[in-house]
Structure formats: structure tokens, C-alpha cells
Amino acid sequence: MTISIWRYSHLLLALSTGLFLILASITGIILAFEPIQGALKPYNMVALSEVTLAETIGTLQAEYEEVLSIEVDANDFVLADVLTNDGEGKRLYIHPKTGESLGEPSPQHPIFQFTTNLHRSLFLKSAGRFFVGLVSFLLCLITITGLVLIVKRQGGISKLFSKVQKDYFELRYHVILGRLFLVPILILAATGAFLSAEKFSLLPSTLVVHERVNPDLDVDESVRLQELDIFKTISLADVRNVNFPFTPFPEDYFEVALNDKEIYIHQYTGEILSEKPYPFTFLASKLSLTLHTGQGSMLWSLVLLLASSSLLFFIYSGFVMWRKRIQNSVKFDHKNADVCSHVILVGSETGTTFGFAKLLEKALNKLGKEVLVCQLNEYKTFKKAEHLIILTATYGEGDPPTNARKFMDLLETVQQPNPLKYAVIGFGSTLYPNYCKYAIDVEKGLAATSGFEQTIPLYKIDNQFYDAFREWAIQWSKATGEHLELPAMGIKNKIPKLHEFEVVSKIEPNRDDTFLIRLKAKGNAKFQSGDLLEYRPTEDGIPRWFSIAKLGQEMLLSIKKHEFGIVSNYLDSLKPLENLKAGIKANPHFHFPKKAKEIICISNGTGIAPFLGIIAENNRKIPIHMYWGGRYKTSLEIYTPYLEHLKSAGKLKTLEVALSRTEGSNTYVQDLVKRDSQFISKSLKNGAVVMICGALRMQKDVLEILEKSTLEHLATSLCDFEAKGQLKMDCY
Numbered sequence: 001m002t003i004s005i006w007r008y009s010h011l012l013l014a015l016s017t018g019l020f021l022i023l024a025s026i027t028g029i030i031l032a033f034e035p036i037q038g039a040l041k042p043y044n045m046v047a048l049s050e051v052t053l054a055e056t057i058g059t060l061q062a063e064y065e066e067v068l069s070i071e072v073d074a075n076d077f078v079l080a081d082v083l084t085n086d087g088e089g090k091r092l093y094i095h096p097k098t099g100e101s102l103g104e105p106s107p108q109h110p111i112f113q114f115t116t117n118l119h120r121s122l123f124l125k126s127a128g129r130f131f132v133g134l135v136s137f138l139l140c141l142i143t144i145t146g147l148v149l150i151v152k153r154q155g156g157i158s159k160l161f162s163k164v165q166k167d168y169f170e171l172r173y174h175v176i177l178g179r180l181f182l183v184p185i186l187i188l189a190a191t192g193a194f195l196s197a198e199k200f201s202l203l204p205s206t207l208v209v210h211e212r213v214n215p216d217l218d219v220d221e222s223v224r225l226q227e228l229d230i231f232k233t234i235s236l237a238d239v240r241n242v243n244f245p246f247t248p249f250p251e252d253y254f255e256v257a258l259n260d261k262e263i264y265i266h267q268y269t270g271e272i273l274s275e276k277p278y279p280f281t282f283l284a285s286k287l288s289l290t291l292h293t294g295q296g297s298m299l300w301s302l303v304l305l306l307a308s309s310s311l312l313f314f315i316y317s318g319f320v321m322w323r324k325r326i327q328n329s330v331k332f333d334h335k336n337a338d339v340c341s342h343v344i345l346v347g348s349e350t351g352t353t354f355g356f357a358k359l360l361e362k363a364l365n366k367l368g369k370e371v372l373v374c375q376l377n378e379y380k381t382f383k384k385a386e387h388l389i390i391l392t393a394t395y396g397e398g399d400p401p402t403n404a405r406k407f408m409d410l411l412e413t414v415q416q417p418n419p420l421k422y423a424v425i426g427f428g429s430t431l432y433p434n435y436c437k438y439a440i441d442v443e444k445g446l447a448a449t450s451g452f453e454q455t456i457p458l459y460k461i462d463n464q465f466y467d468a469f470r471e472w473a474i475q476w477s478k479a480t481g482e483h484l485e486l487p488a489m490g491i492k493n494k495i496p497k498l499h500e501f502e503v504v505s506k507i508e509p510n511r512d513d514t515f516l517i518r519l520k521a522k523g524n525a526k527f528q529s530g531d532l533l534e535y536r537p538t539e540d541g542i543p544r545w546f547s548i549a550k551l552g553q554e555m556l557l558s559i560k561k562h563e564f565g566i567v568s569n570y571l572d573s574l575k576p577l578e579n580l581k582a583g584i585k586a587n588p589h590f591h592f593p594k595k596a597k598e599i600i601c602i603s604n605g606t607g608i609a610p611f612l613g614i615i616a617e618n619n620r621k622i623p624i625h626m627y628w629g630g631r632y633k634t635s636l637e638i639y640t641p642y643l644e645h646l647k648s649a650g651k652l653k654t655l656e657v658a659l660s661r662t663e664g665s666n667t668y669v670q671d672l673v674k675r676d677s678q679f680i681s682k683s684l685k686n687g688a689v690v691m692i693c694g695a696l697r698m699q700k701d702v703l704e705i706l707e708k709s710t711l712e713h714l715a716t717s718l719c720d721f722e723a724k725g726q727l728k729m730d731c732y
């Protein structure tokens, strides 16, 4: 079943029962205190397993005129109905070893009485009870659909408790708390439905039926009850209830309810007259009551208290999620389809991608463009369109969102009257193995369809990272000449925790204004090569990121200084031992690929930096080939000691350098890739991973060369390797 069917069922059920569930959870919270309060009473004097029924009967008979019954309640408190020596009938908590009275049970507090009635029947008697039962059953379905959605979201049952994808507060905690409380809520709902069904006699009888008994009447009536062997063998821990014989005549007998069976016992001989195990329905009913009310277990009562409270949070957060989805959805404007110059197609399941599409629409409107935003499934001919921008999420095992499922078929059948320039942005999460897979498929589909021309390469955004979206807008603006202005903080992004770093060393900028800086974390900052250091200057608050090479416990950054660059100039001004505060943005997609058989690193300029650390992790000494492009011979010199070290340690196999502004040499890294493209294609086929870091322009050229080469030599698109995780990029 597709994820949307589960989601709609979950939503519909929740909407139809929401108000009642609020009432049920508030009353449930109040009622959870009753067993907690009960369990705290001081009537638990000894461990019942250490007392026999014979002992308790003996002490009670010595203490009181007559004993009518003994009961062991859910808290293991012992109650007895007795006639005192003054002839007064009393129900008392007693000490099971001494028979001493510990107190009298008090009637249910009026608050609990009122709440119990409201919780059970809404004060509507049978009709109310029926309604409560029905809603409990629907709550079972809500929790089951919720569990399925969480399992799907986490990528399978085995990953149920793995890290939860970052999202806005209500969605994230709907998932986090759902993992913890859906099972207790399911138990609450199922037992509630069971108890209601029982009340309406919808289940088989729970009664224990004994055949007629014929007690032996010719007996010695002087026997003392506590001397009967059978009572000496029954531990009080196994007893639920003992009804004493109504008269001293041998026709009357003991009715003893144990935990698993009911027995009738001759009051003078101790002979078992009848023995019947409880029917399954009786045990199920008892268990349901215990699980639903928490009676007898403080811990379970606390779990029920938390589960009932979490239900209120689920109703609140579910409502917020639903409202967000409605706010983010768009209606297709057919008239606009014929006049628009820019079409934004969206593939979204939970609506966040629409939020980005709307910001983009606003920015284009500001430039005076006619814009249409619609779902990928609504793809049709657009008479005047020049630009197509596709924003799409990925679900399942790299599947399209529901509103994008038809797009690939439509792409084959719909003919556009004019050529279209396109750009694809993939929204996904690196927590899933098929990162942005559907966006990759869309990109591939468009590239293979005539009449479409790429403006900039596929751009992937991890975890709805808004700053990356702004970065995409800058690249797109450069390529098209249409300058998009997106708000600085359109969608809230989490600002990473700040860590303090100390400058270990810094070298002066070289001929092309590039320098290296080494930093040491003063606290417990955790990072890996390929992660990003995020620095936000106070001047504009806009984050800048620098790829990290981790060398031992230090980080190495390579920075290009720009004449008016606030951050690059600031970093250049730092001296050893000075401090700076910055955040770490994990970039797991660009870490050392542990399973690779071979790695090909392609970079230009400062893009070499993460590779200096990534290659240092090559302890298995798999072949790593590095292609690097810079301007001058001296451009490479600042990296030479690191590269030499990696080579001599056997971690870097080959290094190919292209120099673009050196006499006698005018090559770019793209030229080297082109020259060796057959070799790179073959390596990809054999399981190599290609990693690209550096300028976007270089990335675009390299991808074109490699795409051509893999198609020619392997009859496979580069996208197929990307989908398998064999192509990793971190360009800017």
C-alpha cells in the first residue's frame, strides 16, 4: 500500500475522533493517578509468597468472631470481611500474618468517580459506552497506521529506533514520541475496546461453570481449618479470593479463587470437590482491566499516564502538521498555464517542498515573471514557458512522492511547443540510502528528452536546508541572468551549536590568494573529513561553509581570500593561539566511502581540502587517484607536504595536476578527466566511487564528460552510478 493511503487513513481517523480523544486522554491522565495513589497506601506488610492460606485463616479466626471472606487485591493488599467480637460486620485491610486490622477501605474519591463515569460512558449509559468502545477501536487503527507510517519513515522496522530525520518541532516529535508511546497507546485502545465489547456481551462468557458437588457428609466436625493440609500448601500470593462456607454444615464448602483456577474445598476434610481453570476470556478480561487501568503496578500506571499525556501532544502536533500541509498545497491555475514563462513543478508528500516552491515563485514574481506552481502529476503543455524548475522530494526506496508518480509517463507523452531550460532540485535526506534518488531519475529523464536544456546541474538539498536553497538560487541566477532574491531566512534553519576553536597555524596567502589554516577544537566538537565548518559573521549573519580535512585531532581548511570577503579576510587575520567560534555541519554524504574498491577524487582550487583528510583515512590502501586543477605551479605548493605524505604512506596512488595559467600548460582538470574518461568509466563499472569537490562550473563540465563516457563505454547513464552512491559531490 502506498504511503499516502496510510497517511490519509491516519489523518481521517484522527480527524473523526480527535475531540473525543482529547476528552479520553484528559480523563485518562486523571484516572492514572488512582492506582498510583492506591499503591502508595501502607497495607503491604509482608511478601505474600511467604504466607500460606492456612496461616491467614488461623490468625483471622483467632482474632474475630467470624470470617466471611478473604480477598487479595491488585496491590497485594489483603482484605477480609469479618464479624468482630462485638458482632459488628466489617471490611478491613489486615496483616496476613497477625490478622491485625490495618485500616478500612475508603470509598472512591468523588473526582475519580466522576472521571470514571465520564471516561467510560460520557454519562450516556449504554449509548455512551458503545461510543467509547467504537472510538477505542478507531484509536487502535490510528495507532496501527501511525506505526506503519513511522516504520516507513525510518526506512524499515530494523531502523525504527535509528536517528530521526530533522524536521520542524511538531513533526519531529510526532515521530520521536510515536516510537515510544504508540505501543502503550495501542494497548490502552485495544483493552478499552475489549472491555466495551465485554460489557455488551459481544465476547464468549467469562464465567467458570462447576458441576454439582456432593460433599461427604459423614465427617469429623471438630477439625480446625488451619490444620487442613490443602490450606498449608496454598501460598497467599496465588489467592484472589476465598469465600468461607455459609454454614458449619458439611454441605457448605470453601470457594477459593486462585490466579489460574477456581476450586471448591470441603470445609472439614480439605478434599477438592471441584476444580475448574478459568476460561481464556476470563483471563483476557482480567489482563485487559489491569493493562487498561494500571491497577497493581505503579510503573505501568506511570507509563499509562505518560501515554495519555502524549496522546494530547499527538492531537496537537498532528493538527499542526495537517494545517501546514493545507497551507502549503497549491491549486492548479489552468489559465496561467498558457501564459506563464516560468513553471515550477513540485513533487511533495508532506508539503515542505511546496514551501520552497512558494518562495521561489515570490522571487520570480518580483522580477516581473509570470509563474505557475503545480504538482509534477499535473505536467502538461505550457504554451509560453521558457523555464522549468522542478523541486522534488524522494520517498520509500527512492520512489517519487504520490503527487509525482505520473510525471515520468507524462514526460514521454506531453510535447512542449517550445524548448525549455530546466533545473532540478532534489529534496531528500542523507539518512536514507537512496539520497534524492527520484530527483536523479527526473534529471536523467529530462536529459534524455529532446527539447530540454539544462541550466545548472541537479542540486540536492539535505534536510530542507534553507541556506543550500539560497545557494542554488545564486547559481541559477548566475546561469540565467535572472537575479533571484530569496529572503535571508525564509524557512527556519537550525543554527548549529557553536564550538570554540584555537588557531594552531596559518600560512600567508599564496599567489592566487589561497591560504591554509589549522584549527584545534577546545571542547568536544566532533567532525570528520568532508564535514563543513560553518561560520556566520556578525556583519550579515549569512553562513559560509568550509570543507574540513581532519588530520589527527586538528582540522585543516583551505581558504580563498576575496578582496571584500568578510569571512575570508577575517580568517586570514587570525594569528596562532587566537580563538574563533564556529559550528560543524555534518555532511555524511561526502565522507570516506568505506565500501569503495577504488576512489577517484576530482577537484579544483580549494576543493582539494577535504580530500587531504579523506585520503588519510585510506588505511586499507585501496587505489586512490586524485585529479586536481589550479592556476600556477605555486598554487599546488601549499598542499605538497600533505600530498607527499599521503603518497609515501601508500594511501594516494596517483596525482594528476592541470595548470591553467602556466606557460607551456593551459589545461583544466576537465581536460584530464576527458583524457582519462575511459579509465574512470571502467573503474566505475568495477565499483569505484568518484568524488567531486570544487567549483560548480567544473562540476558541470566533469559530469557532462563522464555522462558521455559512461553512455559510450558502458551504455549506462552516470545517474545510475549516482543512484548507487558511486558519485559524490560537494561543489559550490
Ligand SMILES: Cc1cc2nc3c(=O)[nH]c(=O)nc-3n(C[C@H](O)[C@H](O)[C@H](O)COP(=O)(O)O)c2cc1C
Pocket (backbone or CB within 6 Å): 152, 153, 154, 155, 165, 347, 348, 349, 350, 351, 352, 353, 354, 393, 394, 395, 396, 397, 398, 399, 401, 427, 428, 429, 430, 432, 433, 434, 435, 436, 437, 463, 464
Ligand atoms: C517515509 C520517508 C521516506 C523517505 N525516503 C527518502 C529517500 O529514500 N531518499 C531521500 O533522499 N529522502 C527520503 N526522505 C526524506 C524526504 O524526501 C525529505 O524529508 C523531503 O524534504 C520531504 O519533502 P516533502 O515534505 O515535500 O514531502 C524520506 C522521508 C520520509 C518521511
